[in-house]
Amino acid sequence: MKMLINVPETVVADALRGFAAAHPELTVDVENRVIVRRDAPVAGKVALLSGGGSGHEPLHGGFVGRGMLDAACPGEVFTSPVPDQMVRAAAAVDSGAGVLFIVKNYTGDVLNFDMAAELAEDEGIMVGKVLVNDDVAVTDSLFTAGRRGTGATLFVEKIAGALAEEGAPLERVQAVARRVNEVSRSFGVALTAVSTPAKGAPTFDLPAGELELGIGIHGEPGRERRAMMTSGEIAEFAVDAVLDDLRPDGPVLLLVNGMGGTPLLELYGFNAEVHRVLGARGVTVARTLVGNYVTSLDMAGASVSLCRVDEEMLRLWDAPVSTPALCWGA
Amino acid sequence: MSEASSTGAGQVIDTAFLRRWFIAAASVIEREADRLTELDSPIGDADHGANMRRGFIAARTAVEKEPPDTPGGVLVLVGRQLISTVGGASGPLYGTLLRKAGKALGDARQVAPEQLAQALREGVDGVAQLGGAAQGDKTMLDALAPAVEALTFALDKGAGLAEALSAAAIAADEGALATVPMQARKGRASYLGERSIGHQDPGAASSALLVGALAGAAREGTV
Numbered sequence: 411m412k413m414l415i416n417v418p419e420t421v422v423a424d425a426l427r428g429f430a431a432a433h434p435e436l437t438v439d440v441e442n443r444v445i446v447r448r449d450a451p452v453a454g455k456v457a458l459l460s461g462g463g464s465g466h467e468p469l470h471g472g473f474v475g476r477g478m479l480d481a482a483c484p485g486e487v488f489t490s491p492v493p494d495q496m497v498r499a500a501a502a503v504d505s506g507a508g509v510l511f512i513v514k515n516y517t518g519d520v521l522n523f524d525m526a527a528e529l530a531e532d533e534g535i536m537v538g539k540v541l542v543n544d545d546v547a548v549t550d551s552l553f554t555a556g557r558r559g560t561g562a563t564l565f566v567e568k569i570a571g572a573l574a575e576e577g578a579p580l581e582r583v584q585a586v587a588r589r590v591n592e593v594s595r596s597f598g599v600a601l602t603a604v605s606t607p608a609k610g611a612p613t614f615d616l617p618a619g620e621l622e623l624g625i626g627i628h629g630e631p632g633r634e635r636r637a638m639m640t641s642g643e644i645a646e647f648a649v650d651a652v653l654d655d656l657r658p659d660g661p662v663l664l665l666v667n668g669m670g671g672t673p674l675l676e677l678y679g680f681n682a683e684v685h686r687v688l689g690a691r692g693v694t695v696a697r698t699l700v701g702n703y704v705t706s707l708d709m710a711g712a713s714v715s716l717c718r719v720d721e722e723m724l725r726l727w728d729a730p731v732s733t734p735a736l737c738w739g740a
Numbered sequence: 741m742s743e744a745s746s747t748g749a750g751q752v753i754d755t756a757f758l759r760r761w762f763i764a765a766a767s768v769i770e771r772e773a774d775r776l777t778e779l780d781s782p783i784g785d786a787d788h789g790a791n792m793r794r795g796f797i798a799a800r801t802a803v804e805k806e807p808p809d810t811p812g813g814v815l816v817l818v819g820r821q822l823i824s825t826v827g828g829a830s831g832p833l834y835g836t837l838l839r840k841a842g843k844a845l846g847d848a849r850q851v852a853p854e855q856l857a858q859a860l861r862e863g864v865d866g867v868a869q870l871g872g873a874a875q876g877d878k879t880m881l882d883a884l885a886p887a888v889e890a891l892t893f894a895l896d897k898g899a900g901l902a903e904a905l906s907a908a909a910i911a912a913d914e915g916a917l918a919t920v921p922m923q924a925r926k927g928r929a930s931y932l933g934e935r936s937i938g939h940q941d942p943g944a945a946s947s948a949l950l951v952g953a954l955a956g957a958a959r960e961g962t963v
Contacts, residue, residue, distance in 0.1 A: 418790075463827075486794075488785040489827040517927045518828035521870065525823065525832055547931075554930040606786050609777060613786040628785040630928055633935075 411605045411612070418607035422464045422486060429471060433734050436474055437502075443495050445471045446481040450503040456538075456574040456583045457481065457503035460512035460567060461496060462519055463488040465606070465707045466627055469563060472735030478571035479512075479733070487606055487707070488628045490518035496526035500535050508536035508580035510587060512566055514559025515543035516628075538584035542566055544596045544715065546655045547624030547633055558626045561667045561704050561715030562594035565727075568736065572729035586726070590717060597624065597651040598713030599644055602671060604629035604706050623647065627669070627706040641676070645683035648714040653691055658718040661696035663727060664688070665715040670705035672712055677701070680712055696724055703735065751901045752850040757961055758814040759803050764960075765953040766800035769793055772949055779942040783929040788830065788942040795826035795834070811851055815842030815859075829927060830943060833867050833880065840866035853901045857891045864888050871926060878922040878929060878936065880943035887912035887951045905955035912951035916944040 415421050423440055430438035437446045451457060460470040461483030470482035481499035485491035500509045509530065513523045520541070527537045544562035548554055570587035578586075600622040603612035606629065613629040616622055621644070624633035639647070666681040668674070681700045688695055696719060704713070719727065730739035769776075773789030780788035799821040808814050819838030823831050841863035845851055851859075864884045873879045875886075890911035894904035917940065924936035927943070 485827045486791065487787065489787055489791055490829075490831075492824050492827050492831060494824050516829075517871070518831070521829055521832035522827065549933075554925065554933075555927055558931065608790045609781065609786045613781045626928075626931060628928065630783075630785055630931055633931075633933065 411610050413605070413607060413610070415607055418610070421607045422484060425464070425467070426484065436734075439498075442498055443484055443491065444481060444499045444502065445474050445484070446499060446502050447474055447476070450480050451505035452480070453505050454507055454577060455505055456507045456578065456580045457500070457505065457509045458512060458567065458571050458574055458583070459483070459496065459499050459503060459509050460563070461485065461491045461499075461523075462514050462516075463490055463628065466705050468702075468735035469704045470567070473564070473567050473733050475731070475733030476740065477575050477729060477731035477733070478567050478736065487608065490516065490522045493522050493526035493529055496523060497529045497533070500526070500530040500537070501533065504535045508538060510538040510540065510570065510574070510580060510583055512563065512570070512587065513539060513541050514563055515541050515556050516558065517555050519559075536580060538580045540566060540570070540584060540587035540591060542591050544591060544594045545626065546595050546597050546651055547626070560598060560627055561596040561665050561713050562591055562717065564665060564699075564703050564736075565594050565663060565715065565717045566590045568731060569723055569726045571731070572726035575729070586723070590723060593656070593718040594715060595652045595656040596713050596715040597648045598626070598632075598669065598711060599623050599648060600625040600632065600669065600709050600711035601638075602708075602710040604709040606707065621711075624651075625706075625709075625711065627704060629706060629709065641680045642683045642686070644712075645680060645687050645714070649684055649687040649691065652714055652716050653693070656716055656718060658693055658716065661694045661719055661724070662688075663717040663719055663724075664695045664698045665703065665713075666698070666700045667704050667713045667715060668702035669709040669711040669713065670702055671708045671710035674701065677712060684714055697727060751853055753811055753853065753856050753901070754850050755807060755809060755811055755814055757957060758811045759807055760957040760960055761954050762796070762803050762814070762818050763800055764956050765950050766796040768949050768953050769796040769946065776942050776946055779940050779945055783924065783932055783936050783939045784942060785928060787828070788946065791826050791828055791830055792946050795822045795831065798825040810845070810847055810849055811856075812842040812845030812847065812859075815839070815845065829871070830946070833871055833943075836866045836870050837863040837884070839863075853895055853904065857888065857895055860891070861888045873926040876922065877926045878919045878924040878941045878944070879926050880941070880947040882919045882922070882941065883912040883915040883944040883947035883951065886915040887947075902955070902958040902961070905951075905958045909948070909952045909955035912948040916940060916948040919944045
């Protein structure tokens, strides 16, 4: 597998140096792997801190900026960051109003953020936490690590970020973040397996005529494999999987998210199919976002995320945001 | 069996012994990193070897640079290094294993084999607690728990340190292999449900390597 890299060992550091060069409005500590808003800490504002394995760009570093995250901690590829990163980032962004940790539900992320929360609290930083677990492909039971955090992370970071920007206290920012997670669900499909730089080859075998349903964002295979389907058929499968669980009684936010290796041309076509299916199921789409936001390196495929919004959540979604990957109203 | 391993009583474990363990562990992890990543591909995310190699190289450097003067200190230092460098679930889990074991040994400059066994047991309990896992969930516990059992059992029967640790290493290897038919209930492999069956758990495999390195350190010490 050809990759535009130097050596696998330095891909994260190389990307961070390039990210820094592209975004002088952010402070990028390449050595310690911490990205923060240049104006941090913002006086009186609750800070939002997220992080996770690299390979999901623009998540999370691309969402640092006014109206969204105050800091992001990128780990190695598909590997959660270490507690030292989060403690350093929390200290850099805390204005005294507290820091909300936004954690995707993966065993490694949960353990490292929990350790970081303890250490940050030892340093006198008030820490709140929201666990994002929106992926309906995983049965949430005692027999799994629980649902994965995927596309809804973007909803949580955007909406909670807007509320924090308005000066709301930690308790309220945490509450809206948790609420957004509770009313969000996602389902993803893969058309190709992912290749990590360390392995240099696909991490699982997905034959040409087949697709994988219910995939995560780490190259882990999904629940089920089928013969390749059309965009319309995939939209029906994905939307129904989400609606089975969410049952919206009002308008929704829709994220049609590319996994990294699918062209926008295909994503927009897929979005048309998703809208068609949602319309047929009587679901009103309030806002739509299409693009590669929560990716899995070079994987081809897409995920559908819905968030059942109330008026306040919709207002916060529309509020100005100014980050490398999401920018409107500013 | 060498002479030293046939006379269990009176054997002591010191800082040099634990340093040997982690230097050997770093070597075996480096050597086997590709295999661990290979095991992590079908049921994980193909990075266990790379993460463990990074962590154990950092740990070896720390142990060689400024070795603490107690066995417990060495364990705590390595545990901290792993938490700060490995990432993923493995970092906090292996870090907790060694830090808990290190704390259990306290400030003693030398400890008896039974104390090491007890300390490792506390470390393994810490792993189970942090990960919320039990034996049979297809995790590192499936290698570590039988290893501690075998170590304790062998010492109780009067085996020497090297012999008891060899028994532990065999138990860890068997435990790691026994994860193949299991369905994962924890960690990333659990997302696969029944499709996780038929693959060895990479965490159990790396745990077996570490116990093997520990047994190797004991054999070296008896030469």
